[in-house]
Amino acid sequence: MAYEAVIGLEIHAQLRTQTKIFCGCRTEFGAPPNSQVCPVCLGLPGALPVLNRIAVDYGIKAALALGCEVQPGSIFARKNYFYPDLPKGYQISQYERPLALGGGLDITVNGVRKPVRLTRIHMEEDAGKSLHEGFPDSDRRTYIDYNRSGVPLIEIVSEPDMRSAAEAAEFFSRLRAILVWIGVTDGNMEEGSLRCDANVSVRPAGQTALGTKAEVKNVNSFRYVEKALEYEIERQIEIVETGGRVVQETRLWDSSAGRTLSMRSKEEAHDYRYFPEPDLPPLVIDEARIARVRATMPELPEARSRRFVSQYAIPAYDAGVLTQSSALADYFEATAAAVNPKAASNWIMGEVLRTMKERGQEINVVPLRPPALAGLITLIEKGTISNSVGKDVFAKMYDSGRSAQEIVDAEGLAQIGDEGALTAVIDEVIRVNADAVAQYRGGKQQTFGFLVGQVMKGSKGKANPKLASDLLKRALG
Numbered sequence: 001m002a003y004e005a006v007i008g009l010e011i012h013a014q015l016r017t018q019t020k021i022f023c024g025c026r027t028e029f030g031a032p033p034n035s036q037v038c039p040v041c042l043g044l045p046g047a048l049p050v051l052n053r054i055a056v057d058y059g060i061k062a063a064l065a066l067g068c069e070v071q072p073g074s075i076f077a078r079k080n081y082f083y084p085d086l087p088k089g090y091q092i093s094q095y096e097r098p099l100a101l102g103g104g105l106d107i108t109v110n111g112v113r114k115p116v117r118l119t120r121i122h123m124e125e126d127a128g129k130s131l132h133e134g135f136p137d138s139d140r141r142t143y144i145d146y147n148r149s150g151v152p153l154i155e156i157v158s159e160p161d162m163r164s165a166a167e168a169a170e171f172f173s174r175l176r177a178i179l180v181w182i183g184v185t186d187g188n189m190e191e192g193s194l195r196c197d198a199n200v201s202v203r204p205a206g207q208t209a210l211g212t213k214a215e216v217k218n219v220n221s222f223r224y225v226e227k228a229l230e231y232e233i234e235r236q237i238e239i240v241e242t243g244g245r246v247v248q249e250t251r252l253w254d255s256s257a258g259r260t261l262s263m264r265s266k267e268e269a270h271d272y273r274y275f276p277e278p279d280l281p282p283l284v285i286d287e288a289r290i291a292r293v294r295a296t297m298p299e300l301p302e303a304r305s306r307r308f309v310s311q312y313a314i315p316a317y318d319a320g321v322l323t324q325s326s327a328l329a330d331y332f333e334a335t336a337a338a339v340n341p342k343a344a345s346n347w348i349m350g351e352v353l354r355t356m357k358e359r360g361q362e363i364n365v366v367p368l369r370p371p372a373l374a375g376l377i378t379l380i381e382k383g384t385i386s387n388s389v390g391k392d393v394f395a396k397m398y399d400s401g402r403s404a405q406e407i408v409d410a411e412g413l414a415q416i417g418d419e420g421a422l423t424a425v426i427d428e429v430i431r432v433n434a435d436a437v438a439q440y441r442g443g444k445q446q447t448f449g450f451l452v453g454q455v456m457k458g459s460k461g462k463a464n465p466k467l468a469s470d471l472l473k474r475a476l477g
C-alpha cells in the first residue's frame with residue numbers, strides 16, 4: 001500500500017529588537033551569562049511587564065508579509081508549567097486570541113508550486129537556557145543563563161498542508177528567507193533565532209482522515225528537518241504496515257544518531273492551565289498602525305523577482321536566484337545599473353556566489369563590491385580582455401580591492417587586438433605546423449580549430465579570438 005505523510009510546522013522566530021518583550025534588557029546574543037536580566041525577566045515578585053512596541057510592529061510586519069489578517073484585538077495569556085529556565089513558573093504567550101490569523105506561503109518542490117496555508121501567528125516570550133555541559137561539575141549540576149528569558153518571539157503555525165520531508169524543508173527555508181528579507185529576525189539558526197517543531201502523521205494515500213500524529217521537536221536546520229521527517233515518516237509507515245498503532249507523543253530529533261526518540265507521551269503532556277495575563281491589557285491594533293507598518297515594508301521577494309524579469313530582461317530562473325536575499329538583489333541591481341544585466345547576472349550567479357560559498361561568506365561582506373564587478377564586466381564587453389582572462393582577473397580582484405583595469409594594466413593582460421602583433425604569432429604558427437597547414441589546405445577543415453588553438457596559445461591566451469580566426473583564415477588563403 002502507498003502511504004502519504006501529513007506535515008504541519010510550528011516555527012519560532014526571535015524578533016530582532018534591541019530589548020526584550022516585557023522589559024528594557026538587551027537581547028544581544030553571546031553576552032556573559034545573566035548579564036542581561038532584571039526583576040521582570042527574572043520573574044521576581046511584584047515586577048510588572050510592559051509590552052515592547054517594536055516587537056509588536058515586527059509581528060505585524062511578519063503577518064502582513066505572509067498575507068495574514070492582523071487581529072484588532074489579541075490577548076496575552078499565562079502558560080503555566082514548571083521548568084528551571086522559566087523563573088516565573090509561567091510563560092506569557094498568546095493563546096485563544098493570537099496576533100494574526102490565516103495567510104500562507106507558496107513553495108516550489110521539483111518544479112511543482114503549491115500553497116501552504118498558515119493557521120496563525122502569535123507572540124510570546126522566550127525562556128532562559130539550561131546549560132548542561134561545559135562546567136567542571138556538569139555531571140552533578142545544571143547552570144542557567146537567563147539572558148534569553150523574555151526575548152521576543154513570534155510563533156508561526158502552518159496548516160498540515162505538506163506531504164513530504166522535502167516540502168517541509170522548503171517551507172522552512174522560504175519562511176526564513178522572507179522573515180530575514182523584511183528584517184524582523186536575523187534568521188541565525190546556530191544562535192537559535194529560528195527553531196522548528198514538526199507535527200507529522202501518515203495515512204494510506206487517498207484517505208482523507210488523518211492518522212495519529214507525533215510532534216518532532218527542535219529540528220533546527222533545513223537539513224535536519226528533512227532528515228528527521230524522512231526518518232519519522234518511515235518509522236510510522238513501518239508501525240502501521242506491521243499492524244501497530246502510532247502513539248501520540250512528543251519526539252526529539254537526535255542528529256548524531258540520525259533518529260527520533262520518544263520524549264513524552266500524551267499521558268504525560270502538560271496541562272498548561274492557560275488564563276489571560278492580568279498584568280497586561282488586551283493588545284489593540286488599529287488600521288492606522290497597520291498602515292504605518294505596511295509603509296515600512298520593502299518590496300517582497302516574489303514581486304522583486306517579477307520586476308527583475310521585466311525591467312532587466314533576465315530569465316525567471318536568474319531572477320529567482322538573485323532574490324534569495326535582499327542584499328543579493330541589491331548587489332545585482334547596483335551592478336546591472338552599469339553594465340548589461342544578463343552579464344551581471346551571469347557573473348553574480350557564477351563566480352560571485354561560488355567564491356562566497358567557498359569562503360562561507362554572506363553577500364554583504366563580500367569585499368568585491370558592485371562598482372568593481374561592473375568595471376570587470378565592462379573590460380570584457382569592450383573586448384579589452386576575454387571572458388576566460390576575466391575569471392583570472394576576478395580571482396585577483398576579489399579580496400585585493402584592486403580594480404580590473406589596474407590588474408589588466410599591471411600584468412599586461414589586455415587582448416592583442418592589434419593586427420601587427422598577431423600576424424607575427426600567426427606566421428610562427430604556420431611555420432612550425434607545416435603538416436597541419438598542408439592538411440587544411442588539402443581540405444581537412446577540422447585542422448583549422450587546432451591552428452586557432454595554437455595562435456591562442458602562442459599569444460598566451462591574449463589574442464582576441466575573433467581577430468585571430470579572421471587573420472589566420474586570411475593567411476592560409
Ligand SMILES: [Zn+2]
Pocket residue numbers: 020023024025036037038039040041042150
Ligand atoms: Zn529584564
